[in-house]
Amino acid sequence: MLEMKGVNSAYGRAHILYDLSLKAGRGEVVVLLGRNGAGKSTTLKTLIGLVPALSGEISLDGRRIERLEPYQIARLGLGYVPEERRIFTDLSVMENLEVGKQAPRADAPHWTLERLFRLFPNLADMRERPGAHMSGGEQQMLTIARTLMGNPRAILLDEPSEGLAPLIVEQMAKTILELKQEGLCVLLSEQNLHFANLVADRAYIIEKGHIRYEGTMAGLAANEQIRAAYLSV
Amino acid sequence: MSLSALFIQLLNGLASASSLFLVAAGLSIIFGITRIVNFAHGSLYMLGIYTAYSLVQTFGGGMLGFWGGVLCAGIVVGLFGALVERLLLRRLYHAPELLQLLATFALVLIVRDFALWIWGPEDLLGPRAPGLAGAVAIAGREFPQYDLFLIALGPVVLLLLWLLLTRTRWGTLVRAATEDREMAGALGVNQAWLFTSVFALGSFLAGLGGAVQIPREPAVLTMDLTILSDVFVVVVVGGMGSIPGAFLAAVLIGVIKAFCIGIGNVSLFGLDFSFSKLTLVIEFVVMAVVLAFRPWGLLGRRQGLPRGAAPVEAPLHLPSTGMLKALAAMLALLALLPFVSDRYTLVLLTDILVFALFAVSLHFIMGPAGMHSFGHAAYFGLGAYAAALLLKHAVPMELALALAPLGGGLAALFFGWFCVRLSGVYLAMLTLAFAQIAWSVVYQWDDFTGGSNGLVGIWPAPWLASGSAFYYLALVLCAAAVLLLWRLVYTPFGYALRACRDSPLRADAIGIDVRRQQWLGFALAGLFAGLAGAIYAFSKGSISPDSLSIPRSVDGLVMVLMGGIQTLTGAVAGAAVFTWLQDVITRQTEFWRALLGAVILFLLLAFPQGIAGFLRERWEARAGRSDG
Numbered sequence: 001m002l003e004m005k006g007v008n009s010a011y012g013r014a015h016i017l018y019d020l021s022l023k024a025g026r027g028e029v030v031v032l033l034g035r036n037g038a039g040k041s042t043t044l045k046t047l048i049g050l051v052p053a054l055s056g057e058i059s060l061d062g063r064r065i066e067r068l069e070p071y072q073i074a075r076l077g078l079g080y081v082p083e084e085r086r087i088f089t090d091l092s093v094m095e096n097l098e099v100g101k102q103a104p105r106a107d108a109p110h111w112t113l114e115r116l117f118r119l120f121p122n123l124a125d126m127r128e129r130p131g132a133h134m135s136g137g138e139q140q141m142l143t144i145a146r147t148l149m150g151n152p153r154a155i156l157l158d159e160p161s162e163g164l165a166p167l168i169v170e171q172m173a174k175t176i177l178e179l180k181q182e183g184l185c186v187l188l189s190e191q192n193l194h195f196a197n198l199v200a201d202r203a204y205i206i207e208k209g210h211i212r213y214e215g216t217m218a219g220l221a222a223n224e225q226i227r228a229a230y231l232s233v
Numbered sequence: 234m235s236l237s238a239l240f241i242q243l244l245n246g247l248a249s250a251s252s253l254f255l256v257a258a259g260l261s262i263i264f265g266i267t268r269i270v271n272f273a274h275g276s277l278y279m280l281g282i283y284t285a286y287s288l289v290q291t292f293g294g295g296m297l298g299f300w301g302g303v304l305c306a307g308i309v310v311g312l313f314g315a316l317v318e319r320l321l322l323r324r325l326y327h328a329p330e331l332l333q334l335l336a337t338f339a340l341v342l343i344v345r346d347f348a349l350w351i352w353g354p355e356d357l358l359g360p361r362a363p364g365l366a367g368a369v370a371i372a373g374r375e376f377p378q379y380d381l382f383l384i385a386l387g388p389v390v391l392l393l394l395w396l397l398l399t400r401t402r403w404g405t406l407v408r409a410a411t412e413d414r415e416m417a418g419a420l421g422v423n424q425a426w427l428f429t430s431v432f433a434l435g436s437f438l439a440g441l442g443g444a445v446q447i448p449r450e451p452a453v454l455t456m457d458l459t460i461l462s463d464v465f466v467v468v469v470v471g472g473m474g475s476i477p478g479a480f481l482a483a484v485l486i487g488v489i490k491a492f493c494i495g496i497g498n499v500s501l502f503g504l505d506f507s508f509s510k511l512t513l514v515i516e517f518v519v520m521a522v523v524l525a526f527r528p529w530g531l532l533g534r535r536q537g538l539p540r541g542a543a544p545v546e547a548p549l550h551l552p553s554t555g556m557l558k559a560l561a562a563m564l565a566l567l568a569l570l571p572f573v574s575d576r577y578t579l580v581l582l583t584d585i586l587v588f589a590l591f592a593v594s595l596h597f598i599m600g601p602a603g604m605h606s607f608g609h610a611a612y613f614g615l616g617a618y619a620a621a622l623l624l625k626h627a628v629p630m631e632l633a634l635a636l637a638p639l640g641g642g643l644a645a646l647f648f649g650w651f652c653v654r655l656s657g658v659y660l661a662m663l664t665l666a667f668a669q670i671a672w673s674v675v676y677q678w679d680d681f682t683g684g685s686n687g688l689v690g691i692w693p694a695p696w697l698a699s700g701s702a703f704y705y706l707a708l709v710l711c712a713a714a715v716l717l718l719w720r721l722v723y724t725p726f727g728y729a730l731r732a733c734r735d736s737p738l739r740a741d742a743i744g745i746d747v748r749r750q751q752w753l754g755f756a757l758a759g760l761f762a763g764l765a766g767a768i769y770a771f772s773k774g775s776i777s778p779d780s781l782s783i784p785r786s787v788d789g790l791v792m793v794l795m796g797g798i799q800t801l802t803g804a805v806a807g808a809a810v811f812t813w814l815q816d817v818i819t820r821q822t823e824f825w826r827a828l829l830g831a832v833i834l835f836l837l838l839a840f841p842q843g844i845a846g847f848l849r850e851r852w853e854a855r856a857g858r859s860d861g
Contacts, residue, residue: 048419049419050419069418070418070419071418071419071420071421071423071424080419082416082419088409088417089412090412091408091409095408098402098405099406099409099417099420100420100421147420150420150421
């Protein structure tokens with residue numbers, strides 16, 4: 001479904017990712033774990049094309065995308081939910097959703113406004129509210145809803161639980177599992193192992209731009225050494 | 234003034250505000266999404282008025298011919314704008330944003346000569362509008378029907394634009410991309426088409442704004458820069474990116490201007506004061522006042538940098554020994570030149586030295602201090618005038634030359650106090666406003682500055698009268714000043730300036746008084762520009778208001794940007810190339826502007842890092858190979 005093979009990428013002269021390879025399949029939730037500055041966000045940004053890949057291959061459903069512009073990648077069905085939410089604060093909830101809207105795809109779940117409002121009931125009550133006047137949790141819901149308006153096949157979530165109240169975090173986990181149920185491929189980055197345990201099937205651990213571990217969540221739970229080396233603060 | 238006259242002036246003001254609003258709205262929309270300060274916007278307006286003139290001539294002045302011609306002119310200009318965006322600006326979106334500004338300035342030059350080539354140098358006045366050619370009686374006076382139409386046009390366009398931006402998907406996408414274009418792209422929005430369509434709409438509005446003026450105003454070749462400064466003021470007063478703000482500001486400025494014309498000469502406390510003379514400068518006064526109280530304009534908001542569009546400035550490295558040797562060799566070469574070159578070359582070289590200092594002083598605030606000045610010529614010109622006036626008041630030439638830089642420095646100290654309170658495009662516009670105010674004072678104060686004729690007979694002392702003696706004076710002064718400015722960049726003061734540029738917040742937090750540093754930097758740059766101006770005055774023997782006009786400020790910008798803003802030596806290289814090019818090209822052809830514009834565009838596309846930046850990259854690549 002979504003695959004990176006030997007990808008290197010850099011911001012200007014700062015080399016961030018080294019020969020990174022990873023995969024995520026349809027109906028699978030894969031988590032990218034690592035400390036601050038390990039390269040999690042850069043990995044997701046490289047996938048969506050915001051950071052150019054210097055070398056290596058990236059493919060979505062077998063189609064090579066590493067040379068495409070972000071908008072082209074998004075139109076092929078890769079959704080991206082950024083870390084800092086990046087709601088359009090001047091635009092209302094409905095207008096934010098409008099920006100993300102794309103035509104339905106035969107091989108991906110089709111999200112109508114009604115379905116999205118069922119998934120995120122809070123948003124239904126604030127359709128005309130400007131993005132600037134929403135709480136952090138509401139904005140986080142809106143960014144995901146906005147990305148789903150593009151009817152993606154696969155979705156990238158950059159630290160979706162960060163800065164949210166515990167109750168909202170739980171709701172977020174439920175949402176991610178619903179997306180999995182729909183058959184979406186979900187790749188998320190996380191620092192919060194507890195949250196990862198709630199949602200993910202498999203994990204990669206990234207450190208200084210290198211993949212250090214790859215395996216199931218159960219395998220990770222059993223491997224005290226790895227967790228101590230790369231995740232504990 | 235009677236009440237009815239007052240009312241008529243109000244209507245006059247509203248009529249001229251409409252066209253101004255159309256053009257300003259176009260500029261504002263383009264700036265909002267592309268973050269390009271489109272210097273060519275005035276040229277689009279000018280193209281609109283010329284094209285409308287020709288189309289109405291072709292179609293005939295009937296109802297359909299006139300109105301069809303006006304509308305088609307807008308559309309033609311809109312298509313032209315789209316073409317420019319796709320063929321030219323698109324290639325520069327990844328370049329530093331000031332280079333895009335430079336590209337649009339090159340377009341100004343090209344369009345000006347294109348208009349000269351097609352329509353010739355004479356002023357062209359279009360026919361009256363059929364159906365609206367008469368006048369109506371308002372408050373006991375005759376008021377042109379056409380002006381009533383214009384009064385209605387502004388609000389109608391405002392309403393249509395508002396509907397377009399808030400009620401259509403296109404408008405929603407434009408507003409989203411204006412706020413965060415990278416995010417919009419990651420959601421599948423094709424920015425390329427959005428930018429082109431926004432450029433087309435903005436150009437259409439500029440073209441239409443020009444086209445509707447044909448019955449009121451003759452088409453003149455210099456109107457591109459005149460309207461441009463008006464429109465900059467409107468957009469900045471209204472708040473960058475705010476369409477209703479642009480409308481409000483256009484009305485405010487249109488009406489105030491009309492009143493100034495209407496009031497005419499007034500005796501106040503026994504002093505005769507001419508309000509009509511104020512019209513040249515009143516809008517800039519309004520702008521300075523508004524920005525002093527509302528730094529982001531009437532309806533504007535604090536301007537964050539658009540996300541993902543702010544390149545980090547590379548650190549400046551201390552010059553290598555190789556570089557220093559090259560500089561020393563260059564100075565030695567310059568010192569030997571009088572022995573081998575003719576008088577003409579020496580004059581050109583003196584010009585280059587003067588403009589190199591001018592450009593380096595501008596680079597000092599633009600590069601290390603990050604304050605983009607669009608009005609740096611003010612300090613150059615005031616230095617020149619200070620030198621001339623001191624000489625005229627019997628001060629010896631040597632002393633006049635020594636004191637004159639203070640003319641630029643004190644003015645920069647005064648203007649800078651206001652300017653450093655702003656940042657980004659607002660700061661740039663305020664510097665432009667102050668320069669225009671300074672120009673207009675010098676231009677109109679006949680008794681003191683000689684007005685538009687300027688001052689003549691400003692010759693150096695006899696011992697400096699020979700060409701090579703004055704050349705050596707210029708060489709010593711300019712080289713010393715340039716080296717001093719470069720040295721300053723590596724002092725704690727220079728580091729503080731760069732810290733303030735890169736992160737005002739963090740600089741503040743470690744105890745740097747950001748405004749104070751920037752203020753001092755601004756004043757210093759003004760002082761050195763003043764020195765350049767003083768040397769210039771004595772090298773020419775005369776001085777005119779041109780020396781502090783907007784085109785001179787733009788020359789400085791072109792030099793700095795052409796050389797490359799990231800390097801210290803860039804400004805010198807840019808000044809040398811630009812001054813030399815201007816000299817060579819003006820002697821070649823009547824259409825020197827277009828040729829100069831084309832050369833600038835070529836240099837931009839070939840060396841997006843500037844000349845010095847390009848050479849440095851080559852140098853580093855070679856050094857890298859030999860190291861490895």
